[in-house]
Amino acid sequence: MNTLTEAYVDSLAPNAGAIKNGRDLARKNSFPVRCVTEDRTLLFGACKGSGKEPYRCSIDFIQEGNPVFRCTCPSRQFPCKHNLGLLYAYVANAGFETADVPADIADKRDKAEKREEKKQAAESEGAPKAPRKVNKSALVKKIAAQLEGLSILDKLVLQLVHNGLGSMDKKSIQLIDDQAKQLGNYYIPGAQAALRELLLLLREANDREASYTQAIEQLIYFQSLVKKSRSYLEQRAEQPDLPMETDSTLEELLGHAWQLAELRELGRTKPSVELLQLSFLSYADHARGEFVDTGWWIDLEDGTIRVTRHLRPFRAAKQMKEEDSIYAVIQTDELFIYPGELNARVRWEHSRFRDVHEADYRKVKQLAAVSYPDVIKKVKNQVKNPLSDKMPAALVAFQSVERVDDETYILRDAQNKQIPLVSNLLETPQQPHVILGLMQPEELKDQAALIMFRHEMDSGRLVAQLMSIMTDSRLVRLLY
Template sequence: MNTITEAYVDSLAPNAGAIKNGRDLVRKNSFPVRCITVDHTLLFGECKGSGKEPYRCSIDFIQEGSPVFRCTCPSRQFPCKHTLGLLYAYASSSSSFETSDIPAEIADKRDKAEKREEKKQAVEKEGAAKAPRKVNKSALVKKITAQLEGIAILEKLVLQVVHNGLGSIDKKMVQLIEEQAKQLGNYYIPGAQAALRELLLLLREDGDREANYGYAIEQLIYLQALVKKSRTYLEQRAEQPDLPMETDSTLEELLGHAWQLAELRELGRTKPNTELLQLAFLSYADHASNEFVDHGWWIDLEDGTIRVTRHMRPFRAAKQMKEEDSLFSIVQTDELLIYPGELNARVRWEHARFREIGEADYHRVKQLAIASYPDVIKKVKNQIKNPLSDKMPAALVAFQSIERVNDDTYILRDAQNKQIPLATNLLEAPHQPHVILGLLQPEELRNQAALIVFRHELESGRLVAQIMSIVTDRRLIRLLY
């Protein structure tokens, strides 16, 4: 069983309300029966409810990285507040749990689950032994033909905007762009559709008109590059349907392809036995895609690679989906799945175990930090010069000092006296990290490591960075919250 902490239980909760309700049950002493099996793979108990009979709840850790929650309550929330409350009770007082035999009904459910898993593995093994499934070429060509039609519509619109100039855009043109963005939803290119909506949001945004135009020009360059590269790629696949999908870049995802885990496995995009530590986390609303995004930045403790996780929750279904949150434990997974990408490839996993962070982990992270700023900047510039690349790559760097230049400006300085200027507004965080820097101890601003995200500043033409977290020998200081 995982080391159960309150932070771990928080990470399982579907929302903040479930966390509060689960904790309240413990505070009200609502669990008169609290049990744990001898092998520590099952927590179960009874929780007082509104009816005469208590709710029977359990958390099964027979598969360590994938706990199974069961409860007799009618709640549609998963996990429910009763199973979360039982976990909070164990986290706060494991000694209050009585050792007991596994209930017969749960033992029976385990047996059925084991048989289902054996059957599933047998089917997968049989499928792997067979020849690869053939692609439905006619369906694929039909889809690609529709995608190319959508790309042609997008190209025509972009050229019209460029030809007329941003200064001539009026309400009529904005309305046309909005109509075209809706129309692109019929052509299987949701990524391109979201990119056009991003341009629309920039054109509608109030405030500094000149600055907005600068970002609008950047978005037009992006759209034109997307049109050019995707058209070439799609035309090749239409002529040769047997060609494999693009995996050397994020082009498929930019068009809107949702990679399936089976696809990533078939492409060999997996890494075994991986330990990850989350260095930063931020949730935000992406109005271009009409979804909430829970974005995490992680370090691979083996080689120092910075990975990202992105959990998307469409606005319409957000209440029914679990919201991701910060995680303060080491994630251990037997299989890490890696999406096509560049410096910060997106990852995910199906099963994971968790362990507490120790001083050795902080030392390890600092060892993995890049010491040379010119090397980091070279890698970042090589990426962002591609119009379709992630414009805000992240890196973990070592620093000799974080220095305040004036009232609102800081710099990072390395051991060779090279500097990276720090900005404050690259990420749309509710609080700016520079406020927190002024509260840290002097030793935490010297000879440590920092996770930073880069951005090419349009107005000055400089490469600037925003600090997201600091790693010392004893703790991780998150500046985004």
Template sequence: MVISLTESYIDSLAPNAGAMKNGRDLVKKNSFPVLRITADGTLLFGECKGSGKDPYRCSVDFIQPNSPLSRCSCPSRQFPCKHTLGLMYACAMGKPFEQAEMPPDIAEKRDKSEKREEKKKEAEAAAANGASPAKRKVNRSTLTKKMKAQLDGLTLLEKLVLQTVQSGLGSLNKKSVQLFEEQAKELGNYYIPGVQAELRRLIGLLNEEENKEEVYTQAIQQLIRLHSLVKKGRSYLERRIADPDMPMETETALEELLGHAWQLAELKEYGRTKPSAELLQLSFLSYTDQAKGEYADAGWWADLQDGTIHATRHLRPFRAAKAIKEEDTVHAVVQTEELFQYPGELNARVRWEKNSYRDPNSQDYKTVKQFAAASYPDVIKQVKTVIKNPLADRNPVVLIAFTALERAGDGLVFRDAQGKPLPVSANVIETPVRAESLFPLLPAEELENQAALVMFQHDADSGRLSVQPMSIITDSRIVRLLY
């Protein structure tokens, strides 16, 4: 038998704890009257009793051992569903499977999948030999119509921003905020979900009841961001409408801010791929994005080849959160076959389809430390250049070296080799446990001559930059400070 399943491995495939329990319960209740396996052991299939008179037909295909494909006739939106999880648990628990021929419908699907894989390999081979990749076909008329609608949406937003600035934030009341909410809903008709989310961020600030002075400062910054998004978005869309063959913007995140969801084929077409990479996750955090209506599982990774700090974001819309598997902390080194890099500035988002894992070692940690920025004035200059752009990430993440983490006045500071300080803040990301309460628990040697992954914050009123420590990297381990 080719496949060798363990319950812990099946747990890792489940979208949530409920699906794990339900899958196991199906096995315990003997809900599988039919359990079958192909002679080569690459396909599990069978039938599971459901709520109706007809059983659900389910299967798990291991033709690609590291990426099993689950199929089920049930209406569940979870993937894998409890029936296919139960099928795998039955195998892991030693239930008897009858050897049988592969069902014709699955054989047909395999054949189509193999043909697609062959075409993909042919395209990759052609690209390796210098041939230009085939460009995707785009319906110009449909694209132009969409971009004109986006322009109309930006015009609607611009009127709202200008009216707000002219009347002043102090004049806003509940009726004004209600109008904002109606306008945000209206923007959903103009193909600019990114812009819509930015307006909702402003509404969220205006609904805050406490710390009005601080909220108004943040609201002003958000209005500046919205105005810049309107201005740059309009200029970009007008140029693309005038020249439909004009390439998409790939140096900044403008397309994504407008709401474009990049396809991997597009990233490949624009050359935003890397043949292979080794990535080590330095920090991980799950948070709720109310403005976009989704949960996000975010990771920050060091590229062991060049030290670049990449970000990953696994998004789970509120409406489908139960059906989508949550991401978790990764302690292994991820070795990707091909790394896709999204447009962006300092911490561009990445993604991969195929990868393998290996255990990290002390050399990996030392490699990360070697890439850490040694001069704080240089780091601050780099960060200031980024945040000058109103559309850039407000909280860039940087890997810094430090000789000491020490108390200065009422707070803490990192110090570089020249003794330059970098103030530590705890206000960037709200966490149940503050990082400074964890530092006394660490050995003294881990707070000297190490590296730290930090997230920057800019105080608009004082002009002061500070950082929140996300992790500390030593020669032997990564100390994660966000949970």
């Protein structure tokens, strides 16, 4: 808790509204009682509320990186605005009285410690924890249902191809939509959501012909998904002990939600990692019915670009924590890495924050790729696979960002190689190129940039969009 920062408190809040409310409580001095223990592991106090008695709130840091929040208020938000307000007050050096741990919290700590001791004793006395046993009978039944669902999907796609995209009207689209709902019974929610995405494209496109390229790309995706999934599932049905696919995202594309315990058993973890967020974007995925909070991070050890993806279903969005931009370095003892390619998805359970220093910015620049041909080769090798992420991100060094005309920019490297830049790959209200005009000239020369690639099927060229620029002293985010 000695390194508690405002950015860390922001990251704990469930949404932007909770941040505002917490800050307001601290600003209005709504905490007549503010206490901290001598070892700085516990904050507790009282906050003025609407009732006669103030709310008693506390934040327990006895386990570093895994704070425990307690409050007597009736709020269903976690942590509530009173917990956040107390944290903001502490960060702002509002003045905290040193006090002993209250008896009720000391009792809760003792019970938690005893539970942990029992758990560790059980693990040390017994044999190493064996991998979870697979219910072979249930697995075979599930795979049979998945194969049946893939057959339905295959027929629907063939029907679309046979009728032709140009003949699709509202009635036929609605008919396929009704049939697509059946896929919800076959344990392939990922494939079902992808089909809904195609139907949304056909239904909502103002210019039907302009959407044909995307629709054709999606049909190719379905063809590959059915073919590879069918082969993989048939093999698993014959050999139930066969491990799950981890060399690609095939399981996730079908709809499997990886559990952290599974990733740990499969060895998909990395110890002692420091991550710096380079870009962040939230958007609504209407095909899947959820908000997606996406962060792009760099591993400060080897320069790998990782992605975090926090999913909030529309129906439960108000009750779930909303992710936001993070401006500190995240430190975690165990990083979980999902199956993936250039930008594998990651997650962690516990973390600590530290301030970003200029040495971190300089290190990021050193980790940036200097050869555009090498980067483009890796990107092309990925995007040519129909099931791969079609919009990978990469950190590249550049000698200059140059304006070609009113709407076109390019990145140029030290070998005079170029990457054309566009500003419409991501559906965002802001235009990154507008921000470029506000930056200092020296910030657009000999720096590093996080860019997102996309292969344009119509023109056959590979283009990119600027996401952020890294200088020796700061990170400029072009998406917000």
